[in-house]
Amino acid sequence: MLRMIKQFVLAGGLLAAALAPAAAWAHAFPVKSSPTVGAAVSTAPKEVEIWFDADLNGLFSKITVTNQAGQVVSTGDSQVAADNPRLLTTGLKPLAPGQYWAQWSVVARDGHHTEGKFPFEVQ
C-alpha cells in the first residue's frame, strides 16, 4: 500500500513537472480589446487596442483593420506600448459607419505565432 502511494506521488510529481513548462511558455492570446469583440460603437474609434496574456515581440506583432470592401483602414505600423509589453495598438483612418474586421497576428516572447480576427461596427 505504501509502495502504491509512493508511485502515485512520483507519477503526480512528474506530471506536474511536465505541465509546468507548458503553462510558463503559453502563446499570446487576447484577453480584451477596444473596441470590444463584436461591439457596435456610436463614435468612430481612432485606434484599435488589444491586450494579450503574454509579452509580445513588437517586431513581429501587428493589427490590420479592414472595412467590408477589404480595404485597409489601419494606419502605419502597429505598436507595442512602451509601458506594457502585452498591449498592441494600431491607429485608424477616419471610419465611416459600417462593419470592420480587426485581424491580429503576433509573436510572443517564446517565439510562438498566434493570429485571429474579430468584427466591430461603427454606427
Ligand SMILES: [Cu+2]
Ligand atoms: Cu508559445
